[in-house]
Amino acid sequence: MGKGTRWITRWRKTRQKGMKQFILIHGVLGWGVPTGILFMFIQHHWTNGSGTPIDLSNTPLKTIFVLIIFMLAGTLFGRVMWDVNEKHYHKHT
Template sequence: MKKWSETRKMGKRAFVWKTWVFFWGVGTAVAWSLIMNFIQPAGADRLLPLIGFIIFPLTGFFAGNVMWALNERKHSGEPHNEKS
């Protein structure tokens, strides 16, 4: 993973949305939907992918904000140029 000083340069908004909502949230939703389709192909509820595409990105949004706060606290002594 990048050093926090490099990650911080992208700004909080980009970090949360690009890394956590889109990459982690949408990526996890796609993987989960595919796995669920293979596990339960005949009886798969067609709402499950929709639920996954809501729940995982939403979880990514909250996780990204928590990770930003934790890393800011951990590296609070480092100089930075924050773009929120």
């Protein structure tokens, strides 16, 4: 079985589970949350030019806000990836 055939077989199984699950797993949880956490980590360790860390007052509120924003972006990312994979799938089947 070739590499393209394996991908088609895997995508058939994935698409049977549905677009919503794909977006949740690959977009929100697979991209949005990890990217949001990475963003917060980088932001926390970034300095404002004076060598002191950026003010992180209201950190819980900022954390929630950042995660919501990145989860929404992950939803968009997941949808775009679904559409790209669907286009690829229909082109090769």
